Amino acid sequence: MMSNLTHPLRTIRCYSCAMTKPTAKPTDPPIPILASIDDLGPPRDAWLTDIWGVMHNGVAPFQSASEACIRFREGGGTVLLLSNAPRPHTSVAEQLDRIGVPRTAWDAILTSGDAARALIGAHAGRRVFPLGPARDAPVYDGLPMTLSDAATAEIVSCTGLFDDETETPDDYATLLADFAARDIPMICANPDLTVERGNKIVYCAGAIAAEYEKLGGEVSYAGKPHGPIYDLAFDALAKLRAQEVSRERVLAIGDGIRTDITGAARAGIASVFIASGIHVESELTSRGLDELFPDPAIRPLAAMTALA
Numbered sequence: 001m002m003s004n005l006t007h008p009l010r011t012i013r014c015y016s017c018a019m020t021k022p023t024a025k026p027t028d029p030p031i032p033i034l035a036s037i038d039d040l041g042p043p044r045d046a047w048l049t050d051i052w053g054v055m056h057n058g059v060a061p062f063q064s065a066s067e068a069c070i071r072f073r074e075g076g077g078t079v080l081l082l083s084n085a086p087r088p089h090t091s092v093a094e095q096l097d098r099i100g101v102p103r104t105a106w107d108a109i110l111t112s113g114d115a116a117r118a119l120i121g122a123h124a125g126r127r128v129f130p131l132g133p134a135r136d137a138p139v140y141d142g143l144p145m146t147l148s149d150a151a152t153a154e155i156v157s158c159t160g161l162f163d164d165e166t167e168t169p170d171d172y173a174t175l176l177a178d179f180a181a182r183d184i185p186m187i188c189a190n191p192d193l194t195v196e197r198g199n200k201i202v203y204c205a206g207a208i209a210a211e212y213e214k215l216g217g218e219v220s221y222a223g224k225p226h227g228p229i230y231d232l233a234f235d236a237l238a239k240l241r242a243q244e245v246s247r248e249r250v251l252a253i254g255d256g257i258r259t260d261i262t263g264a265a266r267a268g269i270a271s272v273f274i275a276s277g278i279h280v281e282s283e284l285t286s287r288g289l290d291e292l293f294p295d296p297a298i299r300p301l302a303a304m305t306a307l308a
Contacts, residue, residue, distance in 0.1 A: 040251075040302055046077060049081050051109075057197065066101055080110060080236055084223040089110060091113070126154040127154045131158040133161070153179075164202040169211045176217065186217055192204040209221070223259070229263075237250070255276035272303070
């Protein structure tokens with residue numbers, strides 16, 4: 001199991017992207033690798049901080065990340081934890097308590113589950129098949145719809161795999177083909193393809209949704225990298241700070257290239273890449289970063305082996 005103080009150094013390896021990426025141009029400035037986020041430059045008003053892979057690994061907290069967030073808050077900054085967890089923020093807060101991430105490290109939490117509830121609620125009165133583990137059931141609490149079996153469903157709400165410890169998206173080929181043949185729309189409550197749990201990589205709802213799209217299925221996404229969750233985030237920051245917060249004064253911190261980093265770039269927010277095991281296995285190098293970020297439009301300001 002990884003230390004709760006930091007991430008180990010890892011070798012570049014991309015789990016989330018099937019496509020081979022070209023190397024960045026020699027003219028692109030190198031992405032600096034920082035030991036401390038203090039080295040990034042002038043402070044910001046707020047951080048949009050990913051949770052899994054930045055604050056913890058699903059098993060143990062990363063103490064250095066909590067300490068960095070606490071210090072940032074003590075200096076007047078606001079930490080909004082922005083997660084693709086397919087559950088309401090209250091459920092995620094309870095999980096953080098169990099893992100050992102202190103509440104002094106954050107001001108508020110906004111999740112993909114919160115955004116998904118709005119999407120699901122728009123289908124009031126329809127029959128929804130809940131594709132995902134029982135732990136995600138709170139996302140449906142109080143919504144004006146009926147949970148159904150697969151055969152009678154009018155909507156599929158995907159929060160993940162039923163058993164992400166043993167299953168892969170291939171196990172859902174027959175089920176997804178049936179949904180696609182019936183033109184059943186899907187709501188994906190977690191756009192992440194994979195996540196690191198302890199030292200293991202497991203599949204997320206985004207991997208199921210990607211397979212469904214290959215079959216021609218219609219998918220609506222809640223969470224990063226899609227725009228609506230960033231609009232909700234800035235609404236939340238305005239309430240937390242009692243004033244509008246400009247995007248230039250916000251920093252996104254995350255370990256997912258296609259979610260955290262790409263989403264931030266699309267939203268006009270600078271970012272710092274945390275090298276978790278989703279993309280990086282041992283050593284973090286400038287050359288490896290160039291391979292991960294060939295597109296200058298989404299290159300982060302810096303990279304770190306851990307938030308510290």
